[in-house]
Amino acid sequence: MALPFRYRWLESKGGPKIILVALSLYGTEEIPGGRSNPKIISWAKELGIPDYTADSIPWCGLFVAYVVFKAGWADHIPANPLWARDWAKFGQEASKASLGDVLVFSRNGGGHVGFYVGEDDDCYHVLGGNQSDAVTITRIRKERCIAVRRPKWRVAQPPEVTPIFLEPTGKISTNEV
Secondary structure (H helix, E strand, O other): OOOOHHHOHHHHHOOOHHHHHHHHOOOOEOOOOOOOOHHHHHHHHHHOOOOOOOOOOOOHHHHHHHHHHHOOOHHHOOOOOOOHHHHHHOOEEOOOOOOOOEEEEEEOOEEEEEEEEEEOOOEEEEEEEEEOOEEEEEEEEHHHEEEEEEOOOOOOOOOOOOOOEOOOOOOEEOOOO
16 A cells, blocks of 8 residues: 555655654555454564454554564553553653654544644544554544653654644544554
8 A cells, every 4th residue: 555645755754763664564454354464463473462363453552562662662662552542651741742753542442542644733644553454644633632642762852753734634533443
């Protein structure tokens, strides 16, 4: 699956590394029915999460954990990474969302988690897993956001970690499963 044209600027922007890793997984999809995508299952195995056995289990938190792990922040992964709302404990609180931040959302039946790639007046543009059963970028209403979290940078914060304002185009997600 190709990155939509309106987000192709991400491919040439450079860091933060979290976004580069997440983009490398863009388009990964669940397999409908009784089978599971071995790639998604391999993320859980690499992270040492033995009870994750099917991509029919919500995997937005798994996606974020895998990306954070591959970006070098394994020591920041919460104890229960499959629970989206546990990502509200990640890193440090940020007062304003910026490129690469972890955003945690409320939704019926639980939560959702993904990475900030931009915003418009009403919505955050979120790069995440298990969005329409795939790794995609979708718009999620800002009022659903319950936490904005940023890694605790070991050295200087990358200059790319800034708010990004985008056109309000694309479908608005109402339930990310």
